Amino acid sequence: MMAGSRIAIVWNPSKTSREDLERALPASAADAEVSWHETSPDDPGQGAAGEALAAGAAVVVAAGGDGTVRAVAERLAQDDAAELAIVPLGTGNLLARNLGVPINDLRGALTRAFEGPSRALDLGWITTEVDGAATRQAFAVLAGIGIDAHMIVETDDDLKSKVGWLAYVESLGRALRATEVVQMAIALDGATPEQAEGHTLIVGNCGTLQGGIALLPDADPSDGELDLLLLSAEGIGQWLDTLRSFIWDNGIRRLFSRHERAESADTATHARVGRVSVELSEPRVLEVDGDDLGETSSFTVEVQPAAVRVR
Structure with missing residues (x-):
């Protein structure tokens, strides 16, 4: 991760807390500009992801279940400006399982978000x-x-x-x-x-x-x-x-x-x-x-x- 890179974390407060996510951030997070965007029952992630893009995020992290991931991915697919990363915190976590993202491992998933390579996703x-x-x-x-x-x-x-x-x-x-x-x-x-x-x-x-x-x-x-x-x-x-x-x-x-x-x-x-x-x-x-x-x-x-x- 290049110094000064902007990473936005969109998190579902019913699945985790900002404090838990902050404690699990990898050391490489110190070199990035991190912004935080909370979902709500009325906004499962599209609006929060839009806020992240408006703030200039190069990577948007979806921390939540499959619904949160879907909502963030839906918004990013309409704007080719940022990559998606996943911190799986739901019941199924099906996309994370299919992509090999660590399950039940906050630090491991966040390390992928800050340091991992990217691939195309349909x-x-x-x-x-x-x-x-x-x-x-x-x-x-x-x-x-x-x-x-x-x-x-x-x-x-x-x-x-x-x-x-x-x-x-x-x-x-x-x-x-x-x-x-x-x-x-x-x-x-x-x-x-x-x-x-x-x-x-x-x-x-x-x-x-x-x-x-x-x-x-x-x-x-x-x-x-x-x-x-x-x-x-x-x-x-x-x-x-x-x-x-x-x-x-x-x-x-x-x-x-x-x-x-x-x-x-x-x-x-x-x-x-x-x-x-x-x-x-x-x-x-x-x-x-x-x-x-x-x-x-x-x-x-x-x-x-x-x-x-x-x-």
């Missing part, structure tokens, strides 16, 4: 209408409908604060019961819409979940594409087929084969896209990087390649 942008209001939001990890969205809705907040991401496991059974197959029309990269059905549709920029689960085995956050997964399994037999697809076809067997792309199965369809438009026959809850946006009947997702540089 973002996805989702356009939809919720409760009669049009919205366009960015995501760094995953967006979609179905099991993942229901897990977020069904997860107990008190349990999540006590046991972290394991709270999502507790909610999985209720999420499965709440998830029903829906008819949909899917248009990939501007092609004619095709009819399909499924209970879960995920479009992702990153593919690895907690516990090292590779939900989207082809996903690369810097390849200029998004990865799509459509699940349609119903009943034990079909779910076993889905598990076989993940564990064997796109897991163990792939380690010893030359398959460059994830293989689809009868109950699990994989694709890589730059843009996808979805029309649902019935409204479904839409999830974006762990946030429940509400119910929608249609949405469009497109990639912004190399939207930000991240340390």
